Amino acid sequence: MPELPEVEVSRQGLLPHLSGQTIVGTVVRTPRLRHEIPVGLDSRLSGLQVDAILRRGKYLLLDCASKRGGGWLLIHLGMSGSLRLVPPATPAQKHDHVDLVFKNTVMRLRDPRRFGALLWHEGAEVGAHPALAALGIEPLSDAFSGDWLHAATRGRRMPVKPLLMDSRLVVGIGNIYAAESLFRAGISPLRGAGRISLQRYRILTGAIRSTLEASIAAGGSTVRDYVHSDGGAGCFQLACAVYDRRGQPCPVCMTPIRTTRQAGRSTFYCPTCQR
């Protein structure tokens, strides 16, 4: 999936095509995603206009709230989801589960593993939706600083890497960007989060920000099946220093990249550069 940069790139790709457009229909071929898509979604959405597209963590938020009976469409891409814009009446392929139909284009959700979600929130207050209510800080916001993260991790014994991936603390950082950011900051993923200094957290938050921003600027990484919202492959793959590079030389010191498992996820790091 789609970590934060891929979702943000999808948002930026969709926005100019969908902003101000009216939904003329919805096709649900597979209602059983992570959450069952409710029957009757089509009649609820038809006639509504997409006024804006926002992002909160890894959720895309389509603002369709301006008319009576309106609300917000929340889309999560899970591990394997992608959105693309296709011409009307384009035949659906395998795993194309949902279409949002507009006059001149169709927004198509494809998700082989079906860990993604499409949720509807009636009314204007999208922040009240249960999926969003408990989410943590945005890593690209001004408030996300070394001082903030240092304070938020006092007393936490959990290793820093799985804690960075906890969306209740900070959103959008998945397995790849956690690994790459910790490498750039020279911090071991195994280190207890409560035992990292303020100085090092300042470096880490800067590394997270620059890694995410570089990936967004480059159009999102394309590690496996990420597809741009216009249907083309992402134009740039973030050159990973450690992720998925087990046994290969660290780009800085040539030490073989080591791998382990944390909280059920693969972790990659340089045992020399990261302490």
Next chain:
DNA sequence: CGTTACCCCTGGAGGC
């Protein structure tokens, strides 16, 4: 409370 384990699902890679 904090933390880990498991599960949801399909497909690709690699071993035999």
Next chain:
DNA sequence: TGCCTCCAGGGGTAAC
């Protein structure tokens, strides 16, 4: 070629 096992960018819930 086929069959098997393992692994994958997320996240929610149950259990320790």
